[in-house]
Amino acid sequence: MYDVIIVGAGPAGLTSAIYAVRAMKKVLVLEKLNYGGQIINTLNIENYPASPNVSGFDFATKLYNQAKDLGAIVKFENVIQIKNGNIKSVITSKNTYEAKSIILATGSQNRKLGLENEDNFSSKGVSYCATCDGAFYKGKDVAVVGGGNTALEDALYLADIAKNVYLIHRRDEFRGDAATFNNLKSKDNVKFIYNSNVTKLIGDDKLEAIEITNNDGNKENILVSGLFVAVGRIPLNDSFNELIKLDSAGYIKACEDCHTNIPGIFVAGDIRSKDVRQLVTAVSDGAVAATSAIKFINEK
Amino acid sequence: MEIVNVNKENFKEEVINSQIPVLADFNADWCGPCRMLRPVLDELASEHNDFKIVSINVDDEDELAREYFVSSIPCLVLFKNGEEVNRSVGLKPKDEIESMLGGN
Ligand SMILES: Cc1cc2nc3c(=O)[nH]c(=O)nc-3n(C[C@H](O)[C@H](O)[C@H](O)COP(=O)(O)OP(=O)(O)OC[C@H]3O[C@@H](n4cnc5c(N)ncnc54)[C@H](O)[C@@H]3O)c2cc1C
Numbered sequence: 001m002y003d004v005i006i007v008g009a010g011p012a013g014l015t016s017a018i019y020a021v022r023a024m025k026k027v028l029v030l031e032k033l034n035y036g037g038q039i040i041n042t043l044n045i046e047n048y049p050a051s052p053n054v055s056g057f058d059f060a061t062k063l064y065n066q067a068k069d070l071g072a073i074v075k076f077e078n079v080i081q082i083k084n085g086n087i088k089s090v091i092t093s094k095n096t097y098e099a100k101s102i103i104l105a106t107g108s109q110n111r112k113l114g115l116e117n118e119d120n121f122s123s124k125g126v127s128y129c130a131t132c133d134g135a136f137y138k139g140k141d142v143a144v145v146g147g148g149n150t151a152l153e154d155a156l157y158l159a160d161i162a163k164n165v166y167l168i169h170r171r172d173e174f175r176g177d178a179a180t181f182n183n184l185k186s187k188d189n190v191k192f193i194y195n196s197n198v199t200k201l202i203g204d205d206k207l208e209a210i211e212i213t214n215n216d217g218n219k220e221n222i223l224v225s226g227l228f229v230a231v232g233r234i235p236l237n238d239s240f241n242e243l244i245k246l247d248s249a250g251y252i253k254a255c256e257d258c259h260t261n262i263p264g265i266f267v268a269g270d271i272r273s274k275d276v277r278q279l280v281t282a283v284s285d286g287a288v289a290a291t292s293a294i295k296f297i298n299e300k
Numbered sequence: 301m302e303i304v305n306v307n308k309e310n311f312k313e314e315v316i317n318s319q320i321p322v323l324a325d326f327n328a329d330w331c332g333p334c335r336m337l338r339p340v341l342d343e344l345a346s347e348h349n350d351f352k353i354v355s356i357n358v359d360d361e362d363e364l365a366r367e368y369f370v371s372s373i374p375c376l377v378l379f380k381n382g383e384e385v386n387r388s389v390g391l392k393p394k395d396e397i398e399s400m401l402g403g404n
Contacts, residue, residue, distance in 0.1 A: 033393055034340075040332035040391075057332035076393060123372035123389035132331065136358075136371040206369040226371065 002028045004293050005090045005099040007079045007239070010037020011279050012269025013105035014063045015286025016293075017072040023294045028099070029067070030092060032078035036060025037107050038270075039279060041129055048279050059279075079106075082240045084262050100264065100300065101293040104240060104252065105286065107270040108233040108277075113145065115201055121227075125207025130154035130228050137162045137226045143210060144168065145198050146230030152176040152184060154230050159187045166222055168193045168212060198227065235271050247273045258289040266292050303345050306354040307361055314354055316382040321351040323401065326365060326375040328358050333391040334374040340394050344401075351401060376400070 004020045006013045009031035020027045039045070042056035051059075068074060077092035082102060090097045110128040112118055118126060127133040130144070134157055143166040144155045152174060155167045167184070172194045174181055184190050193212065200211035202221065209221045235250040245253045245261040251273040258266045268285035270277045306314050306324070315322045325341055327334035338355075345353045358365040358373060368377060368384065378386040378400065388400050 034336045034391055036332075036336065040336055042332065043330050055332065057335050060332070060336075078393075123375045123387065124369045125371055127372050129372075132333075133372045136365070206371070 002099040006103045008105035009035040012282040012286045015283040016290035017067040019290030021071045029074045035064040105268045106236040140225040142226035144228045149176040151230035152180040322379040326370045
């Protein structure tokens with residue numbers, strides 16, 4: 001039996017592990033993929049206080065080693081179900097574990113467009129991370145689809161690498177940051193396509209063109225070697241979406257105190273309903289959720 | 301078997317002409333998920349003799365990356381008798397890579 005089981009070894013989960021083991025609790029972290037979460041995709045973290053220019057990989061590795069060295073147990077298993085009770089159980093694809101409290105820190109993943117052959121083109125022209133894959137498109141034509149900050153930042157990043165960048169958005173106005181948008185407008189090789197959706201991916205061995213359909217139903221093919229999808233993220237809530245109260249977008253309804261609707265189950269990081277999904281907010285949730293879990297155990 | 305670094309010069313010998321299946325790991329130094337994947341591949345390589353794993357740095361070997369249409373990394377391409385038979389993109393847990401190898 002563990003005092004705290006943490007689901008997800010991203011920045012939020014690993015930080016809560018640090019706080020819980022330092023309070024002498026027995027802690028298990030369960031991770032389905034690899035430690036670090038989303039941040040390992042970043043080459044350079046520029047906005048984490050007092051640590052400029054650290055790579056996502058280094059940040060994740062330091063955090064992971066810190067949690068392990070302090071005594072957290074980390075196992076690589078996919079959590080498929082959470083059960084409530086006086087003692088809570090966490091069911092993975094391999095085992096069942098019991099705990100006095102649980103912290104959910106499962107984060108989010110990229111939303112796909114949902115096109116029929118989308119998966120066939122992954123690594124063959126369709127990408128979900130401009131900073132990761134942009135370098136493959138030097139001097140080529142690419143498109144970015146999306147309307148938020150990520151789409152704008154991706155387009156700006158790609159404008160310096162690719163020949164032409166088509167920015168496709170289903171509405172007539174961008175939601176993202178005005179300064180980034182103005183910056184983009186000053187780039188000659190960025191072309192804005194409004195009121196349109198990407199409706200088909202075309203190509204044999206690799207992506208050669210995309211079909212876009214505008215709100216009037218008119219279709220057009222654009223020749224591109226790359227399509228960068230930036231249409232938001234989806235919460236990873238499969239293992240607990242029946243037990244825990246979620247908001248309409250599928251994130252866990254919780255305030256700054258990181259309590260869920262179930263006593264003894266807490267939430268931390270991107271999976272919580274919040275305005276700012278960043279490292280600093282993820283790790284601060286981790287500290288708060290662990291402290292709440294410790295209090296819950298001690299008062300029982 | 302240890303992971304071998306492969307470039308344009310030894311690609312034919314190490315991959316195409318290999319008697320056993322080859323898992324080619326397309327990667328780059330700046331790619332965080334690739335660095336995460338490497339220890340997993342090292343483990344697999346030391347546990348198996350029925351296939352070999354090779355590492356291809358896409359920055360140095362952009363011709364090979366282009367030839368095999370690699371445009372997202374990490375990208376694992378499984379070769380049998382010199383032909384691509386399977387591919388996996390992105391960071392994957394060890395058992396998924398194993399089943400990709402076993403499934404062919
Ligand atoms: C490309 C990119 C660049 C970014 N750059 C920055 C930046 O410069 N600065 C910044 O502050 N933020 C940045 N962010 C955002 C930051 O990475 C996230 O806010 C942060 O990682 C959230 O941490 P988390 O622990 O809540 O979730 P995640 O990082 O998403 O971690 C969740 C973990 O839980 C695991 N998991 C999910 N479901 C299960 C399950 N059922 N069983 C077991 N494990 C599970 C996942 O595999 C994952 O490892 C960036 C994000 C991306 C994608």
